[in-house]
Amino acid sequence: MLNSHGLQARGMYSQLRPVAPLLSYATVSLSNVIASTCQYEALKYVSFSVATLGKCAKMFPVMLWGAVMLRKRYTWRDAALAVAITGGCFAFFTLGPTASRVARGADVSGLGLALMAGYLLADGYTSTFQQRLFSGYEMSSLNQVLYTGLCSIALSSFGLISSGQLAGTLRFLTNHPEAIFHILSLSLAATCGSLCISFIIKSFGALTLATVMTTRQVLSIALSAIVFRSALTPAQWASAAVVMLALYAKGFMSKGKSGSKQKQAD
Numbered sequence: 422m423l424n425s426h427g428l429q430a431r432g433m434y435s436q437l438r439p440v441a442p443l444l445s446y447a448t449v450s451l452s453n454v455i456a457s458t459c460q461y462e463a464l465k466y467v468s469f470s471v472a473t474l475g476k477c478a479k480m481f482p483v484m485l486w487g488a489v490m491l492r493k494r495y496t497w498r499d500a501a502l503a504v505a506i507t508g509g510c511f512a513f514f515t516l517g518p519t520a521s522r523v524a525r526g527a528d529v530s531g532l533g534l535a536l537m538a539g540y541l542l543a544d545g546y547t548s549t550f551q552q553r554l555f556s557g558y559e560m561s562s563l564n565q566v567l568y569t570g571l572c573s574i575a576l577s578s579f580g581l582i583s584s585g586q587l588a589g590t591l592r593f594l595t596n597h598p599e600a601i602f603h604i605l606s607l608s609l610a611a612t613c614g615s616l617c618i619s620f621i622i623k624s625f626g627a628l629t630l631a632t633v634m635t636t637r638q639v640l641s642i643a644l645s646a647i648v649f650r651s652a653l654t655p656a657q658w659a660s661a662a663v664v665m666l667a668l669y670a671k672g673f674m675s676k677g678k679s680g681s682k683q684k685q686a687d
Contacts, residue, residue, distance in 0.1 A: 425577035439568055440560040449565070450572035451548050454580075456543035459536045466533030470653060471514060474639045475537040476634065477664050478510040482545030490549050493555075502667050512675075517654035548630055549620055555623045562619035566612070 436496040440445065463472050487493040514534060554565060581587040594601060621630045642661060646653060653661075 437564075437567070440564055441554055441558045443568070443572075445550075446568040447576075449547055449554070450569045450576055452543045453551065453569065454573055454576050456540050456547055459540035459543060461537035463533045463540065466536065469645045470642050470657075471533070472537060473638050473645070474513050474661055474664060475510055475541070476544075477638050477668060478507050479545050479548075479634075480668070481507050482541045483549060484548035486545050490553055502670060505667040506664050509660045509667065513660035513664070515659050516656035516660060525611045526544070543545040546617075551622050552626055553618065562616055562623055566615050566619050570612070570615070597603055648687050 460472065460476075463475075467475075484493075484495050484499060485501055488495070551565065554560060578587075581590060618630060621633060
């Protein structure tokens with residue numbers, strides 16, 4: 422009995438202790454914080470629809486980082502789909518209204534586009550480095566999310582303190598305590614999303630994750646157009662359709678490859 426409890430305790434400890442060097446967790450955390458910062462800042466300058474569709478263009482950065490960090494090789498079909506997706510996103514940005522409702526100034530859309538580019542590069546690095554950690558260490562999704570989250574708390578706290586925004590943040594929460602519930606709700610949703618993302622990366626890879634996120638982007642754009650009455654031009658809808666079709670085509674191609682490998686194994 423005592424031995425079984427001891428084994429269980431050691432098993433729990435093995436899940437809780439860091440498997441990789443703390444610097445590796447911190448690297449994932451830093452790139453993730455940079456990606457999140459660019460993403461939220463971009464919403465000040467471009468519409469939600471533009472920011473949402475822009476996330477679909479992460480396939481090209483993921484392929485770039487995969488080639489550099491993981492020495493992966495991609496087929497011409499992968500490259501063609503990446504070009505189609507990136508071109509569709511660029512067309513969506515140039516063929517209709519893009520500025521956020523709260524944006525002010527003439528060059529706000531350009532700044533928003535630059536922030537989205539920063540988001541794509543940082544987010545692509547994050548998912549690729551996560552895949553590298555899973556390949557190099559025997560770690561669970563929970564372990565990676567735990568230590569990445571702790572590092573993110575430390576980095577975000579350092580950013581608030583060093584920029585002098587901590588006092589203003591606490592004052593805002595004191596004046597608007599109802600915001601705490603919304604923050605906790607968003608944190609819970611983000612944590613669940615991180616667990617799902619980490620599991621997909623571990624099981625299927627970073628490029629598959631970029632494809633899986635397509636359905637969420639489609640629903641987000643549709644809901645934004647309905648709820649917030651975000652007017653999109655026919656050309657923008659056509660550009661969005663090109664992006665979605667290319668992403669789904671990539672998903673079916675990946676599924677076909679995995680199916681053929683399974684048959685060969687059988």
